[in-house]
Amino acid sequence: MLSRRTLLAGSALTLLAGCSSAPPAPGPAPVPVPARPTAPRDPVTVQRMPSAAPGRDVDLVLITPSGVPAAGLPVCLALHGRGAQARTFLTLGVPALLTAAVQAGVPPFAIAAVDGDHYWVDVGGGDDPQRMLAEEVPGWLAARDLRPPSAVFGISMGGFGALRFARAHPDLKAVATASAALFLSWPDARGRKVFADEANWRAAEPLLHTGELHPAGLGVWCGESDPFLSADRKLAKAVSPAVARFTPGGHKDEYWRGILPEVLKFVGQRLA
Template identity: 85%
Template sequence: MLSRRRLLAGSALALLAGCSAAEPPPGPPPVPAPTRPAAPRDPVTVQRMPSAARGTDVDLVLMTPEGVPAAGLPVCLALHGRGARARTFLSLGVPAVLTAAVRAGTPPFAIAALDGDHYWVKTGGDDDPQRMLADEVPGWLTARDLRPPSAVFGISMGGFGALRFARTHPELKAVATASAALFASWPDARSRKVFADEANWRDAEPLRHPAELRPGALGVWCGESDPFLAADRRLVKAVSPEVSRFSPGGHDDEYWRGVLPEIVKFVGERLS
């Protein structure tokens, strides 16, 4: 028979285990969208924004260089990979990379990460991440004294979304992808169980629309052990981007952390 002391100890351990399992995501806790937004005062802010285009609330994660006033900064969108979220860029250390780049001479800019899904395109239903990026995000940024997006960066699935966004926004000054998840064939794309059908994939797939991408604004990074290496090489061959880097690494955080400083510098120099 358990003593009262042992029973209480066991309950306390169970409670601690439950708290650990529900550990909050990186970064500050999200706050509701303010009724009168202003330029961010902190290098990192997280706000929940109602997106009519996506039919749900999303995190808007704003990252600015430490010690630099946010008002009036140009903005690069950051699109995460499959299974991740906007806060993933905090886990990857993007705020520190951005601050270090600016202190080393890169012109300052802000990075805005959003929550997305299904390769950042409309694949059926009413969820349309591209419409959120095009129609809603500019207003969210200008309300905070930031400029509308003039660059986009994406990792993996986010690389697919960034290239899709670039196709309809030729005015972008910089487009960067790391380990872009691209598909050379419909069977390969179909295996992801994301696209509604082949026509949906063909319409969205960047590899099928290389003429709609501007070489001078594009930078492509991919690891030499990445499963998407062949597809990314195909993109480089078709578009001839200004920058292409294939170096040792896989489809993982270690590789992305390694190339982030180069990507941030690439974006910042073009936004200046």
């Protein structure tokens, strides 16, 4: 039988790993992959896509503002946290929040979320999430009459991945992170049991490559009770992003739901 101390320790480790506290996200059943280019007809669609980069099928979740034609919309990638999935953005209420933002005057855009793992970087083992984002996702979007990604937003582990994606794609118009799971040292990163070795982590860690990030299109959000607060403050100090918000909140869904309207406005205004 597990002791109370063991249960508490397990809960703390889950928090620090950057996992979402939400259960598996709901959403519509996957629909068939289109045989020819066709724009999404519903504000939310989920399709199961075979991906060569990770060597498995992944969910592609597309979210567009309700009442706005989807064809030709600019796209923001959405990268989830560790232990979560693409459908997590549905649990967080992104469809309604995106529609509300557009109705309030934010230029319309689409959000594309896909399933990913191990901090959205190649740590060996034949799974390369960055290659999926760069080489496969644009084709999936084109087949739905959407533009290639021109922005990226990530939560926790997804924040790490978003910054890694931004380094390789300096032409992005907006990069936003919420509670980005960044690491101040190799011992911190090694404790996640994700990276192959120190060299693998050093090649990917955003805090070691801040000179490759562009401040004008970067927005950083983090709660003041978040275990990654110090690392995110270091990022903001090094890059001087266009937006740096450190407000009350922890590493949990409630905080992310609270800042999402501001994040969506930040992204939409830069995509216009």
